[in-house]
Amino acid sequence: MSKIGIGFIGCGGIHRAHAPHVVEHPDAFIACAMDVNEEAVKKHQADYGTECGTTSMEELLARDDVDAVVVCTPTGYHPDAVIAAARAGKHVLCEKPMAMTVAKCEEMAAACDEAGVQLQLAFVRHYCNEWLKMREVIHDGMIGRPVVWRSVSGGSGAPTPWFFDKELGGGPFIDGAVHNYDWARFTFGEAERICANLRRLKQTTTAWDTGTAVVDFESGDQLIMCWSWGLPGFGSTVRADGAHDVLGPGGAIMFPGDGKLSVRLEDGEHLVEFEPDTGADWFRRQMAHFIECVQTGRQPQVGAREGIEATRIAETILNIGDRPGVVEL
Numbered sequence: 001m002s003k004i005g006i007g008f009i010g011c012g013g014i015h016r017a018h019a020p021h022v023v024e025h026p027d028a029f030i031a032c033a034m035d036v037n038e039e040a041v042k043k044h045q046a047d048y049g050t051e052c053g054t055t056s057m058e059e060l061l062a063r064d065d066v067d068a069v070v071v072c073t074p075t076g077y078h079p080d081a082v083i084a085a086a087r088a089g090k091h092v093l094c095e096k097p098m099a100m101t102v103a104k105c106e107e108m109a110a111a112c113d114e115a116g117v118q119l120q121l122a123f124v125r126h127y128c129n130e131w132l133k134m135r136e137v138i139h140d141g142m143i144g145r146p147v148v149w150r151s152v153s154g155g156s157g158a159p160t161p162w163f164f165d166k167e168l169g170g171g172p173f174i175d176g177a178v179h180n181y182d183w184a185r186f187t188f189g190e191a192e193r194i195c196a197n198l199r200r201l202k203q204t205t206t207a208w209d210t211g212t213a214v215v216d217f218e219s220g221d222q223l224i225m226c227w228s229w230g231l232p233g234f235g236s237t238v239r240a241d242g243a244h245d246v247l248g249p250g251g252a253i254m255f256p257g258d259g260k261l262s263v264r265l266e267d268g269e270h271l272v273e274f275e276p277d278t279g280a281d282w283f284r285r286q287m288a289h290f291i292e293c294v295q296t297g298r299q300p301q302v303g304a305r306e307g308i309e310a311t312r313i314a315e316t317i318l319n320i321g322d323r324p325g326v327v328e329l
């Protein structure tokens with residue numbers, strides 16, 4: 001079987017989490033890299049030894065040796081890249097969030113369906129042992145149901161300005177928090193009601209950077225997010241990767257931990273171990289799954305549906321904005 005040729009569309013920060021796992025994969029290679037910024041293309045080529053580099057997406061998509069693409073552009077540009085790739089017959093691994101609106105996500109999903117290409121969403125927590133263990137502890141009933149998952153994050157947020165642009169990145173309540181919406185759906189099932197109240201601490205940006213959102217699920221479980229990316233650049237007020245607990249009628253889970261989940265029950269603390277892994281492991285497993293799906297035609301574990309439903313929660317929260325209200329989904 002010939003090797004799967006992968007093209008990168010967007011060669012910024014997150015593409016560096018993916019690219020090494022194509023290079024090291026025995027059944028794949030990087031066929032071409034594209035970015036609108038020529039310097040980013042050159043840096044990619046120097047770092048990963050990719051012969052083909054271009055600033056033209058059309059040129060990349062016209063290549064026969066590109067079987068599949070990884071879309072790593074700013075979120076607002078995901079739809080153009082995914083739809084063009086699908087029409088060119090290329091399978092797609094698309095970074096999260098899928099797009100800024102459900103309508104755009106649906107266009108992307110339809111284009112991939114029509115072209116008969118795979119669409120995988122890069123919700124990398126699905127390959128992380130700690131997140132999988134958190135879900136398992138909840139499903140095992142160790143702390144009872146329904147639960148309230150509280151998520152707190154506070155810092156200056158993402159490194160490049162587009163993340164704070166309303167149209168391109170949308171700020172933390174879509175960009176970072178979409179991981180939580182996806183994980184909550186994966187763990188609890190469908191969302192049914194949302195309330196939110198957002199703010200803008202940074203006066204220079206157009207996206208909401210701070211606020212609170214409460215998502216109720218049909219199961220009775222709840223996700224409460226109290227997040228900010230609106231602070232000056234001194235780092236985070238809590239752990240850099242946020243602070244989480246899950247409260248249930250029989251106890252609580254606290255994480256992230258140091259290789260263990262702390263589960264507090266009436267009789268004291270129980271440390272639940274999981275096999276320690278790193279971000280590189282998650283991204284490696286995710287890429288291996290994508291390559292396997294392209295090879296076999298198997299549907300990806302995390303696809304358009306996950307992208308659409310997580311975006312639905314995000315879009316609803318952003319639309320509520322600073323006019324607090326309750327929206328039934």
Ligand SMILES: NC(=O)c1ccc[n+]([C@@H]2O[C@H](COP(=O)([O-])OP(=O)(O)OC[C@H]3O[C@@H](n4cnc5c(N)ncnc54)[C@H](O)[C@@H]3O)[C@@H](O)[C@H]2O)c1
Nearest residue numbers: 010011012013014035036037040072073075077095096160
């Ligand atoms: N999975 C994760 O945990 C995770 C982490 C960070 C970012 N992301 C997502 O990955 C995507 C990219 O984020 P990033 O951190 O790499 O951003 P970045 O700003 O570091 O890189 C984006 C790159 O895209 C290029 N670009 C801009 N417009 C383009 C276009 N139209 N076509 C091709 N290239 C274009 C830019 O020149 C830049 O090199 C976003 O959707 C972001 O939300 C996911």
